[in-house]
Amino acid sequence: MWKTILRRVLIMIPEIILLSILVFLLAKAMPGDPFTGSINPRSSAAQIEHLKQINGLYDPWYQQYWNWVVHLFHGDLGQSYQYHEAVSNLIGDRAVNTLWLSAFTMVLTYMLALPLGLYAGKHEGRLPDTVIRIYTYVTYCIPFFVILVIGLWIFGYVFNWFPTTGSVSPTAHGMGVLSSRLEHILLPGLLGALFGTVNIVQYMRSEVIDAKHSDYVRTARSKGVPNKDIYKHHIFRNSLLPIAAFGGYSITGLLNGSIFTETIFSYPGMGMLFIDSINYRDYTVITALVLMFGILNLLGTLLSDIILGIVDPRIRID
């Protein structure tokens, strides 16, 4: 098992190298350079020129790339021009916020999706199934950001039930911090979950329906297993296992969605940091974020493969 995981990880290495080169070249192509932020505004053009020279900005790109990678390995992601702060510190703070929101969304997603999918599959063709299918159909069609904007408008502004910006109320302290945090992530989390359930519900539903008509369920019936136990021991179990593997892929979706969620709810996480950095051309932050999101995507896929390998004996990795 460890061997297979190690192999998977080794296959990832060339992908990460390729990603880092791509990100580096994109960063080079962006307007501005890494010194725009850190140098003294009163320096003369000649001084800047000198600084660029000694910092290797005129070296061939592969030389520069190498230097950059070496810095990366020392945990040095560079300086943010906008915030005058080490990028690693900057991202650290925001990552905590994004993690809170993502984890919360994911928990909500599964809490909603699993029962809905199981229920719809069990009662295939009946009224509750139709209702669930209409729900998944509608949320599947509407673009995510439109759901967010309308959700914010209705529940944030019209009903005024939830805060519309920020991550924690600045006046909160003690236990209040936690409750304030929850208050802020409740609406975006719910809307994200509402959107995120769609695929899982549909997948789950068709898994349950397939399992229901499978031969092994017929075998179980002929063993005299009561209906509710057939659902418990055979159908639900067999349909849940492949779902477990969805977890890793959800990370990718959540990260991509975080850019919209955080911008619309002015939630200071990594997604919003990215948009801000783009607007200020703060490109050390941008490269760091793109690289990080790429690696997280990769880890998500890896996680999914590992989970699937563990839960399904047919492809069990040993």
Place this chain on the structure above:
Amino acid sequence: MNEENELLKLTDVSTAFKIDGQYYPAVSHVDLEVEKDEILAIVGESGCGKSTLATTIMGLHDPQTTQISGQAVFAGQNLLEMKEEDLNDIRGAKIGMIFQDPLSALNPLKRIEDQISEVLDYHTGMSSEEKHARVIELLNQVGILEPQRTAHQFPHELSGGMRQRVIIAIAIACKPDLIIADEPTTALDVTIQAQILDVLRDIQAENHAGIILITHDLGVVAETADEVAVMYAGEIVERGTTAQVFGDPKHPYTRSLLRSMPQGDMDVLHDDLYVIAGSVPSIEKMPQTGDKFAPRIPWIKASAHEEEPTMHEVAPGHQVRCTCYQDFYFQRLEDVDQ
């Protein structure tokens, strides 16, 4: 027939499926008895309703899309009218079932031991040690060489023959009085088939169970069964002991079927096989009344067929549906118009 030995008695059993809002009969008016220590074979080609009959007895149909009538009396109770909970006490305990495709009939995500002991969970009060011992005993009984190892494996790790043995182990776990085997060897190689049939015979000898063997393979029937019922288009057209049905087939369908088997002494290049004219109509197009096989024997006059065929006893225990057998004879092959 010995009343005491009678295990299952089917009277006028019919099953109809709903297709596009209308019911079409898949099994009609079947009368059958199975006794202890007896292998009853139900034989017929695909779509003749033999598997449907088995699943009807086991109550495995969705009541919303099937219509079932008649009686299937087992241990004094009519299985076809029993409540699901009561049926669950019989299924697996008193009646075991063996399926055709041994791979899909096992849950791919559960170990063999769990799948066998699941039957014991519901029908015995065994402790987990007792259950484990019984699983090993069963695996031994069905001829699995390394029962301890196999018990711990998953279905995909076993060969087709091994999987079928596991299915049999599940079916006999509670020593049922009746075993229904639905095409138990169709998916297997001939040598494995022979072994599986041996296992079935041994088990029967040991448990004194009755077996309903459903198959399309006339050879398997001739080698294994004591009694035979031949089905065509949902009806039993001929029944009797194996010796009667194979030694002196009466119904034109049985005779044609036996005749169309390849014979060893035929010339490779020039001898053709006998072919039954026409084909089995689909369930929607099947005539609802009259002799359903009549259109396929064009050289018998229509008047020779009974309007509504009934069973006729031609010898003790040997019955044929319709009197047309009296007019049936094989013509020379060249005369048979295809």
Place this chain on the structure above:
Amino acid sequence: MAVKTNQADISPEELQRLTTEANQEAAPSSTRILWNEFKADRPALISLIIVVGFILFVMIAPIFINSEKMMTTNIMAYLTPPMEDHFLLGADANGRSIALQLIVGSRNSIGIAIGLTLISSTFGIAWGLISGYFGGYIDWGMQRVYDFMMMLPMTMMIIVLVTIIHDYNSISLTFIFSIFYWMGTSRLIRSRTLAETKKDYVAASITSGTGSWKIIFKEIMPNISSLIIVDTTLSFAENIGVETGLSYLGFGLPPQTPSLGTLIANANDPNNITQYWWTWLPAAIEIIILCLAISYIGQVVSRAANASQRRAEK
């Protein structure tokens, strides 16, 4: 050696008669089946009319609109509510007509969505077919490229690219989007192609001397055509969200070019979102209706493709 059969034993009249008879027995074409399915499902027919009519309208109407004049600031009309001063749907903070922007914006957004769907689906379908059919090293290489593309954070990459490229227009934007939106289709098509390739009719075609490309596009593709149509319809609905979403964030079409996304971006102003709802809500509602209608059409198409689920009479 085999004897060639004599070809003269069927007369032309006989051939004609046999052909006509055979034609009468023939099954209906798939276009016919699809049309029957739409006729049998009223909401689907309405959806079809809405989508087709709307697309035609927004493609034609902007020809008569002077978009430069439309986009000039008019302080006098600052946030005019709907139905006042000839502003059917009111005006935004710059006094520009929402209704006119909606029409031109729809054309831009839908145009990009159509272009994106055409490019990315064609590419994804070809990729999936080739990867799935040839298998082996070709598939392995193509799968690594796929894996790499899947790792890229799409939204971020698009935003970065848009920032780098200065003079982009709707066409180059469509191409940038296309780079990142073919993978879903390719994966779907690949897995189905793998399954189809294993079927014996492909082997039969190979032994009949048919070439690989012909097998891919003439034998296999028709068999997954229903999947392709369904996937393309659903991608189209999804792709409307791609451009509008990025324009909403400010990284789609250039600022002076109206789009449904830039209109919804009016909601970013806390005043607009509640008080001046007409500046953004119509665009949001339009997207919702459009996406629902297109997906509904997709559902009908997939139903028509599956004989057992058809509603039209057989």
Place this chain on the structure above:
Amino acid sequence: MNLIEIRDLKVHYPIRSGFLNRVTDVVRAVDGISFDIKAGETYGLVGESGSGKSTTGKSVVGLEEVTSGSIKYDGVDITKKSARKKIKYNENVQMIFQDSLSSLNPRKRIIDIIAEPLRNFEKLSAEDEKIRVLQLLETVGLNPDSLYKYPHQFSGGQRQRIGIARAVATNPQLIIADEPVSALDLSVQAQVLNFMKKIQREFGISYLFISHDLGVVRHMCQNIAIMNKGRLVEVGTREDIYEHPLHIYTKRLLAAIPEVDVAHREERMQKRLEIEQVYQQESDQYYDEEGLAYPLLQVSPTHFVALPEDKLTQLTGEKRRDA
């Protein structure tokens, strides 16, 4: 005259694993087999599932990449794709598949299905093509109104006949029939087998008849090869195999076929159990250390068996004594 000469044919599938997806092991699907098919005969290739019989058939028709060995058609080795293309190999060697539904493209009309090889190998006018297809339909006993129908509108037996019509469209010399009737009901099987024989008589076609059903093989084939785990265990005429089997595998296979003769079933069962016992106890004498068959030894001009020499002498000696 030999139409096909197969020499030491091997088809191995690589098993990849490790860091770089390197080939670490191979599955020996076909492991060094040789036989000839004469013009006009039906050659039976018999084996159980996984014996490699289908793989052999597929490599003869060019669907499987051959690892080593040669398949000569008319003296030309056709194991390379370029060689097959050059001599228009598939115009002369065609295939009938087991699963009639999967072997006919569901989206194509019957005329297009049957005409496919014609379009690739013979350039006919549309009208001539239609006439040819109509004739082919007649040959396999189907109505002309089938022309514009789709495969799903036919029954299993009819579809299998459409597959036969396609295979004979270019007047091939050899047809590989891979389990052509094993998915069919008994009565339909008879019909399809009759058509295959009829076509053989009319066109002088040879068949490589691949099957697990020894009853059908006896009805169809003059010469038979028995395959086991990628190797041939016994080769001979119909009489050699059915009347004088030597290898335990063949005997076991023959004993396992259920027969409709009720009167003698006890005796047959006894015999089968005896053979089974020999198989269990002496299998190391019949197979090498890896459990694979030995190279073939000649017993008579037509009869070959895969046994070590001492065992063969022992068996033939017993036989002579019995006689």
